[in-house]
Amino acid sequence: MQALFVQIKCDLGKSYEVAAAIADKEISSEIYSTAGQWDLLVKFYIEDGIDIGHFVNEQVHSVAGIRDTLTIMTFRAF
Template identity: 70%
Template sequence: MLESRAAVCHKGRLFVGTDPLLGIADPFQLFVLTQFRTKNRQVLFLELLRGWQDRAMKAFFVQIKCDLGKAYEVASALADAEIASEIYSTAGNYDLLAKFYVDDEEDVGHFVNERVQILPGIKDTFTIVTFRAF
């Protein structure tokens, strides 16, 4: 039997959590994988687990200004695209705040341009790159 580990699959990629006892599965808290029934799947899971534990991810936030009356539609489209780990409605100059994670090697500008700004109803974005969480 495979030992329980906090991990999450997102778009066919496996991300491993840092604290299985608390159920934290960074960077995406979608669902926790606990065991596989066949031996082949256990081996595959362990190989994926080893490969992704060393994978560095970087976090960044995007403030999103929406067309009038479209904030909830944009938030739903963003959630359906499964690219943001967290999405919040906000007051002020921007309507939404979304948190994203990408591989350390992936370009944030291209990600925002090709994955976020293409969603219908988005008028403007402001990207905030983060360095360290405390």
């Protein structure tokens, strides 16, 4: 399993709807609201060998109300 984080910028007033839609898809481990440039920080675990770009494109970008994303790949947990 590989962990990755995706920071999400939502359309104005849509943060809670986007968070709920991602939670309903049951694809994330944790979802946090954040302050600043990004509205949400979402942690995903994906199986080894799964293409991260395809996962984010197909599973995350398909959620209505998302304006922009920044994917942070992880390498090792301490």
